Amino acid sequence: QSVLTQPPSVSGAPGQRVTISCTGSSSNIGAGFDVHWYQQLPGTAPKLLIDGNTNRPSGVPDRFSGSKSGTSASLAITGLQAEDEADYYCLSYDSSLSGWVFGGGTKLTVL
Amino acid sequence: QSTLKESGPTLVKPTQTLTLTCSFSGFSLSTSGVGVGWIRQPPGKALEWLVVIYWDDDKRYSPSLKSRLTITKDTSKNQVVLTMTNMDPVDTATYYCAHRPDRYGAFDIWGPGTMVTVSS
Numbered sequence: 744q745s746v747l748t749q750p751p752s753v754s755g756a757p758g759q760r761v762t763i764s765c766t767g768s769s770s771n772i773g774a775g776f777d778v779h780w781y782q783q784l785p786g787t788a789p790k791l792l793i794d795g796n797t798n799r800p801s802g803v804p805d806r807f808s809g810s811k812s813g814t815s816a817s818l819a820i821t822g823l824q825a826e827d828e829a830d831y832y833c834l835s836y837d838s839s840l841s842g843w844v845f846g847g848g849t850k851l852t853v854l
Numbered sequence: 855q856s857t858l859k860e861s862g863p864t865l866v867k868p869t870q871t872l873t874l875t876c877s878f879s880g881f882s883l884s885t886s887g888v889g890v891g892w893i894r895q896p897p898g899k900a901l902e903w904l905v906v907i908y909w910d911d912d913k914r915y916s917p918s919l920k921s922r923l924t925i926t927k928d929t930s931k932n933q934v935v936l937t938m939t940n941m942d943p944v945d946t947a948t949y950y951c952a953h954r955p956d957r958y959g960a961f962d963i964w965g966p967g968t969m970v971t972v973s974s
Binding site: 841 | 891893900901902903904914915916917934951958959960961962964965966967
């Protein structure tokens with residue numbers, strides 16, 4: 744059971760918008776620590792999608808965006824494409840655990 | 855372009871010690887701020903952060919695994935070595951090493967991972 748809670752699954756049709764939430768607490772996201780998002784395609788290593796809450800690394804389409812408020816963060820994907828079907832993870836630092844923690848992961852299905 | 859690659863045994867027996875090597879190129883672990891970390895992922899499960907080592911030899915361990923982990927770096931060889939003692943079947947996972955540009959950023963570049971099975 745991760746300290747960062749993500750929905751196990753989300754789904755959407757091509758072209759639609761989906762959001763994935765990452766809910767933490769006052770010892771991680773709520774304490775001001777940055778949230779990072781990763782995309783993991785089947786059988787591959789995670790790829791950094793959003794760095795520092797809202798920043799897209801070079802090469803990441805602007806269909807992907809991140810936000811953070813209070814003790815939660817969200818990843819939004821607009822114009823959903825079949826290639827977006829993957830697992831998505833959030834990452835932040837937890838001061839109570841003195842370490843970095845990943846969310847439990849969310850499987851995105853493109854209908 | 856920075857790359858990392860993990861290497862080590864694919865199969866270890868329970869109670870044995872696992873030694874994994876992360877070989878990297880395109881950056882130096884003597885550059886101020888830079889770090890290399892290890893993350894693992896059991897089959898079908900979530901990612902778990904294990905440890906990170908920085909350019910100045912500062913090391914941060916996951917509290918839950920600290921007693922079993924040791925991380926070292928060889929700057930001249932561009933390698934980071936992870937050892938994990940007393941391996942158990944629950945440690946079966948894909949182990950990834952990843953680059954960290956500074957103490958505040960994400961693990962931005964990952965190796966392809968290496969699958970380790972713990973079984974007698």
